Amino acid sequence: MTGPTPIPAPTPNPSAPPPPRTGWRWIERWDPEDEVFWRETGERTARRNLWLSVFSEHIGFSVWALWSVLVLFMGPEYGLTPADKFLLTSVVTLVGAVVRVPYTFAVALFGGRNWTIVSASLLLVPTVAAFVVMEPGTSFSTFLLVGLLAGIGGGNFASSMTNINAFFPLRKKGWALGLNAGGGNAGVPVIQLVALAIIGYGGGPRVLLGIYIPLIVLAAVLAALYMDNLASLQNDTGAAKDAARDGHTWIMSFLYVGTFGSFIGYSFAFGQVLTNQFGRTPLQAAYLAFLGPLLGSLVRPLGGHLADRYGGALITLWNYVGMAAATAFLLVVSMRRSLPLFVSVFVVLFVLSGVGNGSTYKMIPGIFHAKALSKGLRGEEAAADGRRLAGAAMGLIGAVGALGGVGINLAFRQSFLSYGSGTGAFVAFLVFYGACFAVTWAVYVRRPVAPAPDNLAAEENPQLSYAKV
Structure with missing residues (x-):
């Protein structure tokens, strides 16, 4: 007598989707493009995750910008030259760019949700380390090492934007991503304002x-209690490879260098330019340095909203015209050393960088949706x-874009070493904005396409959609 015939185990299918992840605060079904789903449950959940994401990313930006503020506290007793300080902020910016991937x-x-808890908690490492070493007599190499740690605050932007991108429908991505990024970017001027208050009352860097x-700690706790994970966001290494092979990823990276790279680079360098070129004291520089980052952060959602309405490519194109004009004017007033005009125009440049941040990031999902239709x-x-x-693509674009901040700080460092002012750096920035304008026009705006039947327009004329992304 024989036993029952054994049933062979099923052969694993490598192409099958991974099993659903379950547990506390995991959402299995998420379809924001379904208007009924969005209206009944999706929008409320997406907005809750958005606001908590903004808070966590805001703290991350503050930690990333920490050393742009701390260098203002570091007087002659610290033994650092202006070139040392620009190098220090460049290193912090570089690490923040790299970890975004x-x-x-x-x-x-x-x-x-889970990664927001981890990434927020990791911010304790550079903050506590800076608290320990922030005193005269500490070596420059130690400051560089602790500055490297602070760079992880820049990574929070990439994870936050990737997460929020999945929560919102395409028609609302410009507004949502602009608000998420703008609220995060505001961490830069906020920490500068807090530092201003502390300096004004005679406090030291350890108070900050x-x-x-x-x-x-609060950001990590709120994320743990109220944020959600989307099970539909599966780990897809193929997506990373496909995005890296797509030319639009690198074109948008170049354009994002001009917008976000400008914002973060100027945010880190503005106070130092005021102290080194115009002889302002740390307190006087702090009074002025927060204005540009603050307004640049606040208008980022406006850039996204304008891109939703008129098309990200067109807003980005004309925004670069404004940035180039502002930089040319800065070049003139920098040579004449007119502080009121210099600060005023620099603030305008910050505002334009914020608008461009919103419009360029709106372009990314629009471009890839247009390619899917094609x-x-x-x-x-x-x-x-x-x-x-x-x-x-957002991770790669965000990382490359942040490298623009490294370039700006290094350009200012070399300009001060060579000319004793930031004039040489402004010439380089003007040329770069001209190149960004030319690329935007050539790739996304230049070719008008004649109307085609609906079933052929996307397939035969993919350029048709790009001017409106």
Whole structure:
């Protein structure tokens, strides 16, 4: 007598989707393009995650910008030259750019809520380290090492944007991403304002650091209690490879260098330019330095909203015209050393960088959605394909864009070493903005396309959609 015939185990299918992830605060079904779903449950959940994401990213930006403020506290007793300080802020910016790539994919690997808890908690490391070493007599190499740690605050932007991109429908991405990024960017002027108050009342850098340590803990706790993970955000290494192979990822990276790279680079350098070129004291520089980053952060949602309405490519194109004009004017007033005009025009340049930040980031999901349509995909299939590639591309674009901040600080450093002012740097920035204008016009705006039948327009004329992305 024989036993029952054993049933062979099923052969694993490598292409099958991973099993659903379950647990506290995991959402299995998420379809923001379904208007009924969005109206009944989706919008409320997405907005809650957006506001908590803004708070966590805001603290991350503050920690990233920490050393742009701390260098203003570092008088002659610290033994650092202006070139040393520009190098220090350049290193912080560089690390913040590099870590944006792994932070982007951490959301899919661990979940948006889970990674927000981890990334917020990690901010304690550079903050506590700075609290320990911030005193005269500490070596420059130690300051550089601790500055490297502060760079992780720049990574929070990438993970936050990737997460929020998945929560919102395409028609609202410009507003949502602009608000998320603008609220995060505001961490730069806020820490400068807090530093201004502390300097004004005779406090030291450790008072500033002591204020932010409990805020970091609060951000992690709020994320743990009220944020959600989206199970649909599966870890997709193929998306990263596909995004890296797509030429638009690198074109948008170049354009984002001009907008966000300008914002973060000027945010880190503005106070130092005021002290070195115009002889302002740290307190006087702090009074002026926060204005540009503050307004640049506040208008970023406006840039996204304008891009939703008129098309990100067109807003970006004319924004670069404004940035080039403002830089040319800065070049003139820099040579004449007119402080009131210099500060006023620099603030205008900050505002334009904020508008451009919003419009360029709106372009990313629009471009990849247009490419999905050009491949013949429609409806939710096209939206899902666009979200997949846009989410992966955002990490790369955000990382390369942040490298612009490194370039700006290094350009100012070399300009002060060579000419004793920032004039040489402004010449380089003017040329670069001209190149950004030319690329935007040539790739996304230049070719008007004649109307075509609906079923052929996307497939035969993919350029048709780009001017409106």
